[in-house]
Amino acid sequence: MTLIEDAKKGKKPPEVETVARREGVDPDKLARLVARGRAVIPRNLRREIDPIGIGETLTTKVNLNLGSSRGLADPGAEVEKAVVAMEAGADTVMDLSTGGDIDEIRRRVLDAVAIPVGTVPIYQAEVAGDLTSQGLFDALVQQAKDGVDFVTVHVGVNLNSLERLKASHRIMGVVSRGGSLTLKYMSETGEDNPYYAEFDHLLDIAREHELTLSLGDGLRPGCIEDASDRAKYMEFIMLGELVDRARRAGVQAMVEGPGHVPADEIETSVKAMKYVTDGAPVYLLGPIVTDVAPGYDHITAAIGGVIAGMSGADFLCATTPSEHLDLPTKEDIFEGTVVTRIAAHACDLTKPGVRERARHWDRKMAVARRDLDWPAQFDLAINPAIARKIRHRRGVDVETCTMCDELCAIRLAKEAMDREEMKEEEKKRKKIETNKRTKEIEG
Numbered sequence: 244m245t246l247i248e249d250a251k252k253g254k255k256p257p258e259v260e261t262v263a264r265r266e267g268v269d270p271d272k273l274a275r276l277v278a279r280g281r282a283v284i285p286r287n288l289r290r291e292i293d294p295i296g297i298g299e300t301l302t303t304k305v306n307l308n309l310g311s312s313r314g315l316a317d318p319g320a321e322v323e324k325a326v327v328a329m330e331a332g333a334d335t336v337m338d339l340s341t342g343g344d345i346d347e348i349r350r351r352v353l354d355a356v357a358i359p360v361g362t363v364p365i366y367q368a369e370v371a372g373d374l375t376s377q378g379l380f381d382a383l384v385q386q387a388k389d390g391v392d393f394v395t396v397h398v399g400v401n402l403n404s405l406e407r408l409k410a411s412h413r414i415m416g417v418v419s420r421g422g423s424l425t426l427k428y429m430s431e432t433g434e435d436n437p438y439y440a441e442f443d444h445l446l447d448i449a450r451e452h453e454l455t456l457s458l459g460d461g462l463r464p465g466c467i468e469d470a471s472d473r474a475k476y477m478e479f480i481m482l483g484e485l486v487d488r489a490r491r492a493g494v495q496a497m498v499e500g501p502g503h504v505p506a507d508e509i510e511t512s513v514k515a516m517k518y519v520t521d522g523a524p525v526y527l528l529g530p531i532v533t534d535v536a537p538g539y540d541h542i543t544a545a546i547g548g549v550i551a552g553m554s555g556a557d558f559l560c561a562t563t564p565s566e567h568l569d570l571p572t573k574e575d576i577f578e579g580t581v582v583t584r585i586a587a588h589a590c591d592l593t594k595p596g597v598r599e600r601a602r603h604w605d606r607k608m609a610v611a612r613r614d615l616d617w618p619a620q621f622d623l624a625i626n627p628a629i630a631r632k633i634r635h636r637r638g639v640d641v642e643t644c645t646m647c648d649e650l651c652a653i654r655l656a657k658e659a660m661d662r663e664e665m666k667e668e669e670k671k672r673k674k675i676e677t678n679k680r681t682k683e684i685e686g
C-alpha cells in the first residue's frame with residue numbers, strides 16, 4: 244500500500260501524523276488532502292528522513308537545486324552545497340548532476356542530508372550514453388533504489404506538444420534541460436517520449452518504490468515574451484490528465500510551472516495549473532519576472548514567487564545569483580535559499596490556514612524591535628549571522644542603531660508615550676486627592 248492508498252482507506256500513516264503535528268494541522272484533514280492528491284509527502288522508504296508536506300493548508304516549501312556539470316564535477320563540492328542548503332533552511336534538495344560520477348554524487352548527497360531529495364532521471368540516461376526507452380526506465384529504477392524521494396519527469400513534452408511548439412513563435416524555444424533532452428530523443432528516434440508513451444509503466448515503478456512524481460514543465464518559457472503561449476497551456480492540460488492517472492494508480496504527484504513570467508500573468512498561470520490538475524501541489528521554478536537582471540535572479544524569482552504563492556503555489560525552487568551565468572557556488576546556494584525562504588514566508592503570511600502561524604513569528608520580531616532587544620532580534624532573524632554582522636560592522640555600541648542614532652524614532656516615541664502615561668497618572672493622582680479633600684471638608 245502506498246501513502247496515498249493508505250490515506251484513501253482512511254488511515255493516518257506516521258508521515259501524515261508527523262507533518263500534521265509540525266504544521267499544526269488536523270491529521271485527519273491532512274490525510275484527506277493526501278488521499279485527494281492535494282497534498283503530497285515525498286518519501287522513499289529506503290531512507291530515514293524528516294518528512295515534509297507540500298500542498299493545501301501547508302506552509303510554502305523551498306527546494307534548492309545543486310549538481311555537477313560536465314566541466315565542474317567535484318562530488319565533495321556538491322555534497323557541501325546540499326549541507327549548506329539544508330542549514331540555510333531548504334526543505335528539499337534536487338541533485339541535477341550531469342558531470343563526473345553522478346551515481347557517487349547522488350549517493351553521497353542522499354547520505355549527507357535528512358531531507359527529501361529529488362532527481363531528474365533523464366540526465367542519468369544521457370550521461371550514461373543510453374538515451375533510449377530502456378535507459379530512461381533503468382535510470383528511474385536505479386535512482387529509486389538509491390533512495391530518491393521525488394523525480395522530475397518531463398511527460399508534458401511529447402509528440403502532441405511538439406506540434407504546438409512548432410506552431411508557436413517563441414523567442415527562446417525550449418529552455419528546460421530535461422525538456423530539450425526529451426526533444427532530442429524524439430527527433431533522433433521519431434518516437435514519442437517513453438515516460439509519456441509508457442506512463443503506466445512509469446506509474447508501476449513509482450508505485451513500487453513510493454516515488455513522488457514531479458511532472459516537469461519541459462516547455463516552460465525562457466523569457467517573459469514567451470510566458471503565456473499555447474504550448475505552455477497545452478502542457479498544463481496534459482499534466483492535469485496525467486495527475487489524474489497518477490492518483491488513480493496510488494502515486495503522489497505534483498506539477499511544475501514556469502519559468503519566466505511577467506508579474507501580471509503569474510496569477511492566471513498558477514490558477515490555471517491548479518484548475519486543470521484539480522488542486523495538485525504546484526512546484527514553481529521562479530517565476531522570474533524580468534529578463535534583465537542577471538546576478539540578481541534570486542530577487543527577480545523571489546518577487547515572482549511571492550505573487551505565485553499568493554495565487555496558490557505550494558513549493559518554490561530557489562534561484563541563485565548565478566542563474567543564467569555560472570554553476571552556483573556554495574555561497575550562491577546559501578543566498579538563493581535564504582532569499583527564497585523569505586519569499587515563501589511572505590506567501591505564508593497571506594495564506595488561509597497558514598497565516599496565523601506564520602504571523603506569530605513576525606509579531607515576536609515586532610515586539611523585539613519595539614523593545615530594542617537586539618539579542619532577540621538576532622535570534623528571530625531569518626539569517627541571524629548577517630543581521631549580527633551588519634549591526635556590529637562599525638564597532639559602534641549604542642542602545643539604538645546608527646541609522647537614526649539619538650533620533651531613534653522608537654526610543655523618542657516610547658519616551659514621549661511614557662511621559663504621556665506619567666501625566667495621566669499624575670492627573671489621576673490629583674483627582675483622587677481633590678476628591679478626598681472635598682469629602683473631608685463636606686464631612
Ligand code: SF4
Pocket residue numbers: 643644645646647648650651652653654
Ligand atoms: S535608530 Fe532608527 S532604525 Fe535604528 S532602531 Fe531606532 S528607529 Fe530603528
